[in-house]
Amino acid sequence: DGGITQSPKYLFRKEGQNVTLSCEQNLNHDAMYWYRQDPGQGLRLIYYSQIVNDFQKGDIAEGYSVSREKKESFPLTVTSAQKNPTAFYLCASSIGTSGRQETQYFGPGTRLLVL
């Protein structure tokens, strides 16, 4: 089955610790995205990548970093500089060639909690 997988489902971070969230897709999509969701709010874009080895900051990139070394993978690192990391993190992908009409497909999410 084609789709997007995210792991782990739950992640706990200690003060001063960097943690990495995994996102893998087997849809052969060029574009991938990371969003943050806080309770009662919409999704906010952290980073996106339109092609391998290239990525762009979204609206709330501070305290986060990404890499895109393979088409299928777009891991997100939450660094110690992110002072309020507790949130639900969603990864998405899209074909990358259809412009504004593209549908983004979402993974099941990772919930990050601070100890």
Add this chain to the structure above:
Amino acid sequence: GDSVTQMEGPVTLSEEAFLTINCTYTATGYPSLFWYVQYPGEGLQLLLKATKADDKGSNKGFEATYRKETTSFHLEKGSVQVSDSAVYFCALSSSGSARQLTFGSGTQLTVLP
């Protein structure tokens, strides 16, 4: 910049009631419009979309019409079921946003038997 305003929730309805969730937008150019649904503890699923004015998106009994004159994309369903209980997000993708989605804040729907 682009923005989406959604009807505030939560919304509670009885089974078989009529549903409307309002969505209005501000965007440059000619955006595409989307409704996504999120079930508890899960990611978002595309419910329906419309890519140009007067298009109607539909899926699973839900409908929404792209109204450029009122910059709206209201979600409707004639008869809701308990299984429709979820959070619904309106979103747009505009020509100036490199395929980024701009989301509304979401509307929690609870359907009671």
